[in-house]
Ligand SMILES: Nc1ncnc2c1ncn2[C@@H]1O[C@H](COP(=O)(O)OP(=O)(O)OP(=O)(O)O)[C@@H](O)[C@H]1O
């Protein structure tokens with residue numbers, strides 16, 4: 001199997017008259033990576049994805065997907081796509097809709113029928129296979145769209161806001177499907193507003209603002225391993241606080257709650273031991289990785305609108 005990047009772009013840009021949607025996009029996505037593309041509304045995420053899919057022509061620059069130039073027909077067979085605004089054939093049933101897309105992919109035979117049923121099961125729509133899409137809820141449409149994106153067993157899947165319109169269970173389903181794709185070695189390029197979703201599923205993320213990548217890296221490196229810790233301790237003498245500064249940065253004390261930052265969790269046992277030696281009764285020690293949303297705000301700037309943190313974070317397993 002080739003080890004060259006699955007997606008590679010070189011100074012791609014797209015201008016709509018004098019509006020610069022994508023200014024300068026150079027990135028590489030390796031095989032098997034779950035790559036998150038994050039940015040505020042209008043940052044250029046969908047435009048970038050459409051250029052990668054060959055759906056719109058770049059104003060300048062170039063790129064390739066699966067080793068072929070953008071838009072190459074043969075490469076498209078090996079690519080799946082869930083658009084942001086899907087135009088569904090509402091008069092078809094769920095099964096007929098997948099069959100139509102299978103035909104568009106020139107998929108044939110018994111294997112295709114099996115695949116359609118497998119996908120209806122995967123997106124939990126088997127019971128609705130014979131219902132017309134017209135009668136589907138927004139979340140059901142999003143799920144059948146996702147099944148469509150996976151139909152050809154693609155090597156790379158582009159998902160543009162796959163969880164929009166989904167309830168927490170639907171979001172969890174998408175997260176689980178994305179993880180399964182990773183296990184199979186499928187590459188996923190994911191545009192998302194749900195930062196907590198990116199946080200739990202992506203290996204690497206790029207932050208895009210006004211058509212420019214402002215930061216790119218693995219989640220670990222972006223979060224910089226920085227750890228925030230909250231400790232609830234009673235009966236600690238105020239003079240004992242000073243001793244904590246040998247490990248802790250930005251120590252804040254509110255009643256019995258101590259909040260501080262650490263470079264590594266390796267320091268936590270020494271801290272709790274110290275607190276106990278000082279006569280403190282330790283009730284809770286809660287390490288908290290600095291959330292992606294904080295990083296997003298820091299990188300993109302506090303003035304940009306964001307969707308609220310969703311509950312997916314509490315589903316984190
Ligand atoms: N067909 C088009 N004609 C003119 N301008 C366009 C077109 N498509 C996108 N744009 C503009 O390009 C910029 C980037 O839009 P894009 O849809 O790529 O952003 P996005 O990051 O996907 O945003 P969102 O999070 O809202 O989906 C915006 O200023 C948008 O108005």
Ligand SMILES: [Mg+2]
Pocket residue numbers: 045046047084160
């Ligand atoms: Mg978009």
